[in-house]
Amino acid sequence: MNFKHKYFFLFPGLFVLIGILIFPIIFVVRLSLSGWNSYNPGLDYIGLENYIRLFTDDPRFWESFFRLSFLSVTTVILQYVIGFALAHMVWKDIKFKRFFRVLFLVPMMTTPVIMTVIWRTFFHESLGPVNDLLSVFGVAPKWLTDPVVAKFTVIIVEVWQWTPFMFLLLLAGLLSLPREPFLAAAIDGASPVRKFIYVTFPLMAPISIGAIIIRLIEASKIMDTVYVLTSGGPGTSTETSSFYIFIKGLREFQMGYAASMSFTYLIIMIISLTIIAKVLTKVLLKE
């Protein structure tokens, strides 16, 4: 095949992407070395001051980061377990198979913030249906205003929203599995549980890794839901890193400091996701 043509195919996309991204990234790094804020908007040079402040004098950022880790890992584990269960259930013949498949996909097609607005009315402490139904048992959790419960409200909403994506990836994987191992298991008379443990699950391991990583990447951006559901509150109890950077950068206009946080955040994301991917590959593929 001709040598030159390949570049005509590759370059438009590659260069558009690089072209759009390169300046923002360089700019974030440069901005993070400046003291840009609302009183003093400009690219002066203050060295590593922002980073020193971030690493020595800002527990709120690190708290928000650990909170984000907790929220995203918990939601992804829940999504994986539920998504796998659902995919496994509608994989083989079941009544109204296609109806359930479509139904289980629907939440991921809905705009998270818009559904979150609905969830807010749903979990409303005095006028929402959840507490109304729970009042039968005499309990009334403060879904949005209790620091602990609010985290679980965020988790519930995220699980509702994104389990379908996990379900989609895992069902696509299940549908692509070869038939032979299952025939062999059936001939050996394996029980459904043993079949799952020794055949389905190992075959699904590579797909599971892919799906979990993809979901972790997306979950690490949790921000819309939090913004609408609790605005990070009560206090800072549901504030995630993105949301904190958003407040500093685009509410308080401490652009320089926000840039140093976002660059640090990006680096941490890349490192931790790489480590998670390596660990998952080792754990799931070895067994």
Added chain:
Amino acid sequence: MNKLYIFLKYFFIVVWTVFVVAPFLWALTTSFKDFQSVNGGVTYIPWVDFEPNLEGWKVLIKSPAKGGVDIIEPYFNSMFVTCTASLISIILGTLSAYALSRYTFKAGFVKNNDITFFFISQRIMPPIVLSIPFFLFLSSINLLDSLTGLIVVYIVLLMPIAVWIMVDFFNKVPREIDETALIDGCNPYQAFLKVVLPNSIPGLIVAGMFCIIFGWIDFFFAFILTFTEVQLLPVKIVALNSSVTPWWSLSASALVSVAPLIIVAFIVERYLSKGNLSGAIK
């Protein structure tokens, strides 16, 4: 044992179905309520618990001057931005994906897989990291609060998805078909347009659906990069969520915004069942 399994299976499916449907049902009933039936305690069943009325829906098509919430313009803005950005991403992404699937690239230690990974890894980028420089950039070239600015940003969000799905899809389209076309005297572009593309329509549809989903549901960039001139649907609806929230029009507008993507769910399911999504994540 087997009966227990089947019972548990259907039990779980029913529970999950209720969970999935609950917010939609709640929104649907709420959209027919008025002030009294929202604020006077929780009500569920129309005609029994409360008297339904169409106020929540009528408000959506009234002009703002008459106290309506004008969601028609944001609706078309959203559609325009989503479709344009998806189209550009699909075209550029498909070309790059074809190159990555058919040719070998080597520049130092960078090989095909690394380039593919570069494309896909752009999803790792947290939106907040990009939003601050984009905010300052777009304001310096006067594209803040404009559709063009948003489309540029959305291309970054969507092209990785297009490349991801299409590389995998082209890998499954046999190479022989392009080789035959080349032997028959097509140049590489003709071979691509006339032979490879027509054989990749399922892949293009799946990639298109995913771009549309992830474009349509984005809120963050629209929220930060637009204010008053241009409004997208999610931003408009969230703005309704003020202190004195009219739950009925909020619910009605939420349902209206969610509706078109239900069709996408049907299309995705169809291609899923046919096995066209199978390899995408391996």
